[in-house]
Amino acid sequence: MTELEKMLAGENYNPLDKTLVKMRKSARLLCEEFNLSSVADLAARKKILKRLLGSTGKDFYIEPSFKCDYGANIHVGENFYANFDCVILDVAEVKIGKNCFIAPQVGIYTATHPIDPVERANGIESAKPITIGDNCWIGGRAVINPGVVLGSNVVVGSGAVVTKSFGDNVVIAGNPAKVIKVIEPSN
Template sequence: MTEQEKMLAGDLYYPSDKTLTALRKQCRSQLDELNATCQSDHKKRTRLLKALFGSTGKRLYIESSFKCDYGENIYVGENFYANFNCVILDAAKVTIGDNCMIAPQVGLYTATHPIDPVQRATGIEFAKPITIGDNCWIGGMAVINPGVSLGDNVVVASGSVVTKSFGNNVVIGGNPARILKHVEIEKS
């Protein structure tokens, strides 16, 4: 397996691999262009995001500055919005559903490192995918850790550190995040 295949499979891999380094360099170049594009030029910003991500819905918008590792491992649904200083470390697949909003300074981190210090010192790492359902809102400065899945209609309180997965229709918050309340869906 290549280092990229290992990375995407959740196995230990070396991020210093030439191919992965080249992909991150290409991504940085695309991000430089996106982040330098006038915020009022919605069409160009959308075009750049569609070229960067693995897939998107028709409508999406991300405020500058935005950072990610590869871009191609990010999949967002329809009507996606991310506010200032969003960081998505997409060494594994990041899937975000329809009608999702991300507040300022949120981090979604798929990359992680071995606990063993000798192994960690070699530079090896691994990644776990993140999945966020439809109609989710992630509050400012929240962190979503590797391997987390959030169901539909989840609200993540500002400043939360989400270390485990949660199902549908909940408000979560704290460090580590826990269920604060259940969301009652209004019937129309």
């Protein structure tokens, strides 16, 4: 198995593999191009993001600065919006549904490291995918940790640290995040 195949399979892998280093550099150059682009040229910004991200809906918008590891592992649905300073560490796949909004300074992290200090010092990494359902709103400075699945219609309070998965129609907040309210969607 290649290091890329190991990474995508959620197994331990070596991030210093030449192929992975090249892929990250390419993504960072596209992020740099996007982050330096003019607000007056929205079409150019969208083209850059289409080259960077794995898939998008027709209508989506990301404010600079935006940073990611690979880009190709990020899939966002229709009517997606990410505010300033979003960071998505997409070592594994990140799927975000339609009508989702991300507030400023949100971190979505699939990357993880061994708890064992010897393994960690050897540079070994792994990753767990993250899935965010439709109609979600992630509040400012929230962190979504590796392996989390959020159902549809979830609101994540500002500053929340999401360490486990949650189903549909809830407001979660805190560190670690917990349900603080059940949402009764209007018809």
